[in-house]
Amino acid sequence: MSLVTCPGILLRSHPYSESSRILRFLTPGHGIVSLVGRGVRKRGSQGKGAPDTFGRGTLVFSHRSDRDLHTLRDFTPRGAALGLGRDLRRFYGASVIAELLLVHTLEEEDATLFDWVSEVLDRLGTAPIEEIPGWTLSGAWRTLAQLGFPPELERCVQCAGPVGREQEGELDRFDVSAGGLRCPACSSGTALPRIGPVARTHLSGLVRGEPIHPLPHGSSHLNLLEGFALHHVAGRQGFRSIPILKELMEKEAPAGSDQERM
Numbered sequence: 536m537s538l539v540t541c542p543g544i545l546l547r548s549h550p551y552s553e554s555s556r557i558l559r560f561l562t563p564g565h566g567i568v569s570l571v572g573r574g575v576r577k578r579g580s581q582g583k584g585a586p587d588t589f590g591r592g593t594l595v596f597s598h599r600s601d602r603d604l605h606t607l608r609d610f611t612p613r614g615a616a617l618g619l620g621r622d623l624r625r626f627y628g629a630s631v632i633a634e635l636l637l638v639h640t641l642e643e644e645d646a647t648l649f650d651w652v653s654e655v656l657d658r659l660g661t662a663p664i665e666e667i668p669g670w671t672l673s674g675a676w677r678t679l680a681q682l683g684f685p686p687e688l689e690r691c692v693q694c695a696g697p698v699g700r701e702q703e704g705e706l707d708r709f710d711v712s713a714g715g716l717r718c719p720a721c722s723s724g725t726a727l728p729r730i731g732p733v734a735r736t737h738l739s740g741l742v743r744g745e746p747i748h749p750l751p752h753g754s755s756h757l758n759l760l761e762g763f764a765l766h767h768v769a770g771r772q773g774f775r776s777i778p779i780l781k782e783l784m785e786k787e788a789p790a791g792s793d794q795e796r797m
């Protein structure tokens with residue numbers, strides 16, 4: 536058993552017993568760790584304070600290499616609480632990123648991913664509200680790419696030919712199961728979602744971690760992300776936060792007839 540001190544972001548916590556919680560933290564050096572926090576069952580109760588979801592700080596935990604569940608010894612929050620609780624879109628945007636991370640059971644060291652998730656949570660907490668869709672989608676796509684699931688946007692997943700050009704009025708289509716774009720020739724007869732050249736450029740930027748503000752067709756982008764993530768990382772498990780966020784975004788900007796072509 537060794538004592539580990541490292542930065543951590545709380546992705547999720549749930550009750551474990553009368554007086555304990557299971558806390559799942561993203562760390563730069565140990566991937567996602569599951570910790571039992573004894574005496575953190577109730578907020579404001581005696582003993583250690585329960586960290587807030589998406590709270591960041593310094594973790595101290597007892598690590599046992601033969602176990603999946605370790606023991607939280609201490610958590611010191613860093614800085615003021617984020618502004619994620621100010622608006623449901625901010626909170627569910629952060630939840631999308633957390634869900635993608637949690638279905639993947641990351642165990643390896645990945646400081647780049649940790650820094651990226653930290654930055655996205657900062658932005659989701661502080662950016663103007665109209666930038667939330669861009670940060671959510673960019674946060675999610677780059678997280679998937681960093682986990683080893685980048686969508687193929689440079690060449691056709693079927694024939695390896697060029698994509699990103701309109702051919703005889705036909706557009707590329709996004710093939711979720713094949714993991715990327717199909718050129719117009721390989722798309723004929725399919726009902727896959729069409730991706731115009733501008734949407735492809737936007738999607739490439741999102742995957743590189745470059746958000747677009749305002750992001751056109753935000754809820755279509757969420758559909759694409761959901762289909763891709765369900766197929767490649769989550770199996771049949773499903774994501775709770777994506778449909779909620781889609782509803783919140785559609786309420787804001789009622790979807791027109793743009794569902795088919797982005």
Ligand SMILES: [Zn+2]
Binds near residue numbers: 717
């Ligand atoms: Zn093709």
